[in-house]
Amino acid sequence: MSKNPVKEELYQQFARIGKALSNSNRLELIDLLAQCERPVEALAEQAHLSIANTSQHLQVLREVHLVKARKDGLQVYYQLADQGVLDLLRNLQYLAQRQLAEVDRTVRLYYENPAQLEPVDARELLNRMEQGKVLVLDVRPSVEYQAGHIPSAVSIPITELEGRLAELPKDREIVAYCRGPYCLYAPEAVELLAKSGYKARRLTIGLPDWRAEGLVVATG
Numbered sequence: 648m649s650k651n652p653v654k655e656e657l658y659q660q661f662a663r664i665g666k667a668l669s670n671s672n673r674l675e676l677i678d679l680l681a682q683c684e685r686p687v688e689a690l691a692e693q694a695h696l697s698i699a700n701t702s703q704h705l706q707v708l709r710e711v712h713l714v715k716a717r718k719d720g721l722q723v724y725y726q727l728a729d730q731g732v733l734d735l736l737r738n739l740q741y742l743a744q745r746q747l748a749e750v751d752r753t754v755r756l757y758y759e760n761p762a763q764l765e766p767v768d769a770r771e772l773l774n775r776m777e778q779g780k781v782l783v784l785d786v787r788p789s790v791e792y793q794a795g796h797i798p799s800a801v802s803i804p805i806t807e808l809e810g811r812l813a814e815l816p817k818d819r820e821i822v823a824y825c826r827g828p829y830c831l832y833a834p835e836a837v838e839l840l841a842k843s844g845y846k847a848r849r850l851t852i853g854l855p856d857w858r859a860e861g862l863v864v865a866t867g
Contacts, residue, residue: 664735667711672696673704674736680714681733681855682787682826683794684726693788733855740829758834763841764848767822769860772797772850775820782816784823786836787854795854797824798865805832812843820846827853 668674675694679685685693691701705725708714713732716725727733743750767775775781776799783800785792792802803811805825815821821840825832833849840847850857858864 663711664713667707667713668735668739670704670707672700673708674739676701676704676708677713677727677732677736678826678830680725680727681736681853682791684717684724685790686722686724689790690725730859733859737827737856754829757831758829760834760838763837764846766849766851768851769857769862772822773862775822781820781822783850784815784821784836785825785854786823786832787825791826791854793867795858795864795866797854797857798863800824800865805836808836808839812840812845815840815845817845820848822848822850824850824857825853827856 672694676690679690679693687698687701687705690696690705691698694701696704705714705716709716709725712728714725715728716723718724744754745751772781772783776783783797785796785800785802786805786808787802788804789802792800796802801815803814823833823836823840825836828851830853837847837849852860854864
């Protein structure tokens, strides 16, 4: 019995998306582009890839319309095609954590430190912000903060945090956030802050997920 040609064509097209996502570097590039649009050179630097390799990965993603590009002079900037691309990445991450013991074990090891305070979700953070009981700390690179951040959040990139601890108050709880639920910047920030005598917790989500929930995002 032969396959239905329409069904076969559809599944071949679905498989193109799966094939484009079947590379860890391309998944990381999607996560980076969820923060803000970037030129190839900046993406290569953040992903620790060569410019040529980054360009090749972006072309694969562009061929299946997961990313799009715009030209500004001689510079080409890339961005996600739409919110659905980030949703796809997050669903893939959550599914992997649920189905793969290796992922769950890694998450428990690096993100669920029993010596640290319980992480904060978006609604709890909003309540504490309204009560003036918390300082929100954005530890992503400054270019990502400028493109969008939680209102009133203070920007101190993780690479600068240790040298700028004196700028933070010790009489208020600090909630650190970064790129997303699987970004290591916020856990690293909380660990450093806790060792330095600060009361610190991390936000369970990142800025793109905050935006996706319809919450207010500031720029500049």
